Amino acid sequence: MGKKVIVAGHICLDITPVFPDKKVSNLGDILLPGKLIEMREADVHTGGCVANTGLAMKILGADVSLMGKVGKDSFGEMILGILEKYDAAEGMVIDEKESTSYSVVLAVPGIDRIFLHNPGANHTFMEKDIPNEALEKADLLHFGYPPIMRSMFENDGEELLSLLKRAKKAGLATSLDLAAVDADSPAGKADWKKILKRVIPYVDFFVPSIEELCFMIDRERFEDWQQRAGDKDITEILNIKKDIKPIADKCMAYGAKVLLLKCGAPGMYYRSGDEEVLKQIGSKVNLNIRDWAGKEGFEVSYQPEKILSGTGAGDTSIAAFLTAMTMGETLEEAVKLATATGALCVASYDSLGGLKPIEEIKEKIASGWQKRS
DSSP states (O other), rough: OOEEEEEEEEEEEEEEEEOOOOOOOOOGTTTTTTTOOOOOEEEEEEHHHHHHHHHHHHHHOOOOEEEEEEEEEEEHHHHHHHHHHHOOOOOOOEEEEOOOEEEEOOOTSSOOOOEEEEEEGGGOOOGGGSOHHHHHOOOOEEEOGGGGGGHHHHHHHHHHHHHHHHHHTTEEEEEEEOOOOOTSSHHHHHHHHHHHHHGGGGGGGOOOOOHHHHHHHHHHHHHHHHHTTTTSSSGSSIIIIIIIIHHHHHHHHHHHHHHEEEETTTEEEEOOOOOHHHSOOOOGGGOOOOHHOEEEEEOOOOOOOOOOOOHHHHHHHHHHHHHHHTTTTOOHHHHHHHHHHHHHHTTTSSSSSSSHHHHHHHHHHEEEEOOOO
């Protein structure tokens, strides 16, 4: 019998205006005050961890329930309509006092994405919005994007900590993903080092991006990375031993059990504790500890057939990683499937259009799918 998963946290409506195909090297080449830009169609789809990771896990073959919060407005109706097509709207909370979260995603060819984001109802999502009955029926709780959910990072993350403790007490395995924040916002000024030191001991699978994590626990190092990268993407200039491993060391010292760091287009770094550490993982997932303990490595990404948008690539990679774990795959195989799923995702404007069931992804890998050089 397959494992039952709850994917909870942040959900929004992503609106992606499609730019002409011509690549540019500087944003100012195309976005200038007073300039009229002839666009293509706008791609409108669900976004955020709940939709991206949750629906991706459904497509990949997992048994998933989605839990997030929307307002009673047009954007909320659109999100619920999309979720209903996947039979995944039942766990959503509708708050008449809040607006539905949305993001305008500017995916200019040749330039990293820019997000114009309204957190909306996500700011008031609370621990109580996930009922005990749901936890009792589940084996894994994946929570995503607390940095852009005010209730989850206020008071040094007390609400998030309480939720994770409740899930662990119920025997669930837990997973946590982060999100990028505006340095000048309340989230950017929160004491994330303190928050993460509090919550990581209750997280079994910690799956953030390397930039988000470094910003939160080693701001001086992050600023050095920015300076070294210049106009490049930070992940293009990182060295595994000098840059990534020290951040991983900090996480393991905080109490991480299984760590997966999304490192952009280059790939993913993974690391796990020893057998005694992994025995702390929620018993309901029946993890094969011997296959997962004491591992460390870097999995290079697969070469995508085309690149249309990176929106949701990290979320869908995590979906594959967690789905593979619940299906009994080894850590190495789970990471391989994660990188493959990310490469499928970027070939579509939305996060789900390029995805396939796990078995089909395995077949594509076995057929000789090339890695990035």
